[in-house]
Amino acid sequence: MMSVNDNQICKTVLIHEDIVNKVRPLLTASEILSPLSEFFRILGDPTRLKILQALHVSEMCVCDLAFLMKMSQSAISHQLRVLRQANLVKYRKEGKIVYYSLHDNHIKSMMDFGLEHINEKQIIR
Amino acid sequence: MMSVNDNQICKTVLIHEDIVNKVRPLLTASEILSPLSEFFRILGDPTRLKILQALHVSEMCVCDLAFLMKMSQSAISHQLRVLRQANLVKYRKEGKIVYYSLHDNHIKSMMDFGLEHINEKQIIR
DNA sequence: CTAATACATGAGCACATGTTCACATAAAGA
DNA sequence: TCTTTATGTGAACATGTGCTCATGTATTAG
Numbered sequence: 397m398m399s400v401n402d403n404q405i406c407k408t409v410l411i412h413e414d415i416v417n418k419v420r421p422l423l424t425a426s427e428i429l430s431p432l433s434e435f436f437r438i439l440g441d442p443t444r445l446k447i448l449q450a451l452h453v454s455e456m457c458v459c460d461l462a463f464l465m466k467m468s469q470s471a472i473s474h475q476l477r478v479l480r481q482a483n484l485v486k487y488r489k490e491g492k493i494v495y496y497s498l499h500d501n502h503i504k505s506m507m508d509f510g511l512e513h514i515n516e517k518q519i520i521r
Numbered sequence: 522m523m524s525v526n527d528n529q530i531c532k533t534v535l536i537h538e539d540i541v542n543k544v545r546p547l548l549t550a551s552e553i554l555s556p557l558s559e560f561f562r563i564l565g566d567p568t569r570l571k572i573l574q575a576l577h578v579s580e581m582c583v584c585d586l587a588f589l590m591k592m593s594q595s596a597i598s599h600q601l602r603v604l605r606q607a608n609l610v611k612y613r614k615e616g617k618i619v620y621y622s623l624h625d626n627h628i629k630s631m632m633d634f635g636l637e638h639i640n641e642k643q644i645i646r
Numbered sequence: 647c648t649a650a651t652a653c654a655t656g657a658g659c660a661c662a663t664g665t666t667c668a669c670a671t672a673a674a675g676a
Numbered sequence: 677t678c679t680t681t682a683t684g685t686g687a688a689c690a691t692g693t694g695c696t697c698a699t700g701t702a703t704t705a706g
Binding site: 400406408409410412415418419420422423424426428429430431432433434435436437438439440441442444445446449450453454455456457459460464469473487493500502503505506507509510511512513514516 | 535536537538543544545547548549551553554555557558559560561562563564567568570571574575579580581582584585588589594625626627630632634635636638639641
Binding site for chain 1: 653664
C-alpha cells in the first residue's frame with residue numbers, strides 16, 4: 397500500500413528533514429491562517445478595494461458609489477454585501493437611503509502598507 | 522439617447538453630488554490600485570499564504586514544501602510560479618534542488634498586520 | 647549513455663467568482 | 677392607494693482559479 401501522494405512527492409526519504417521539523421511547529425494554525433487568507437481575498441478585488449478606499453474618504457450611499465465607480469447599482473450592492481459579511485463595512489439607514497462606511501480604520505493602514513510594499517520593488521508595469 | 526447605465530444608476534440627478542466630487546479626486550489612480558488588489562489577491566489563497574509563512578521561517582526546496590503541506594509537488598510548483606511572478610519569492614538552484622525564499626520581509630509584516638485586524642473584531646467563526 | 651530524480655508546465659476539469667438581468671422589498675410622495 | 681425610487685437578492689452566465697495528470701527538462705549517479 398502506498399502513501400497518498402507517493403508518486404508525486406519526492407522519492408528521497410525526505411530531503412531536509414531537519415528544516416521541515418524546524419518549520420512545522422512554527423506555522424500558524426490553519427484555523428487562524430484561513431480567516432487571514434479570507435481577509436486578503438476580500439481585498440483582492442479591484443471593485444471592493446476601490447469601494448473601501450472611497451468609504452475611507454467619506455460615508456456614501458449605494459447610489460453615490462455606483463455613480464462614482466461607473467458601475468451598476470446591483471453590482472455595487474452585491475459587493476457591499478460581501479464587505480458587510482466580512483465585517484469590513486457598516487451601514488446606517490436613513491429613509492430609503494443606506495449609507496455605508498468603514499467598520500474601522502485598519503483597512504486604510506493595510507492599503508498604505510501594501511502600497512509601500514509595491515512601491516519598493518521594481519514597479520509593476 | 523441614454524447614458525450607459527441609465528436604467529441601473531439612481532434616477533435622481535445625483536444624490537450627493539458634493540460627496541462624490543469630494544471623494545473622486547482623492548481616489549488612488551487605478552494604475553496603482555490595480556496592482557494593489559493584485560497583491561492582495563495573491564495573498565488571498567490559503568496554500569500560497571502557508572507557503573509564504575513557511576518560507577519566512579526558513580528557505581525550503583519544493584520537495585520540503587510539498588511534504589510539509591501534504592500536497593503534490595505539482596500543486597506546490599504551480600503556486601510557487603504564481604509567487605515568483607508576483608515577486609514575492611526568489612529562488613536559488615543547487616544541483617537538482619531549487620531553494621525558495623521570501624523576496625523580502627514585507628510579507629511577514631503584512632501577515633502580522635492582517636492577523637491584528639482579525640483578532641480585534643468578533644472573531645470569524 | 648542510461649536511469650533516476652527534483653522540478654516545471656500545459657491541458658483538462660471541477661468549482662469559485664463577479665457581473666448582468668429580472669424582480670422583490672421598503673420607504674416616501676402624490 | 678398607487679407610483680416612484682433606493683436598495684437587496686436569486687438565477688444565469690461567462691470567466692477565473694487551483695488542483696490533478698501526464699509529460700518535459702535538467703542534473704546527477706551508475
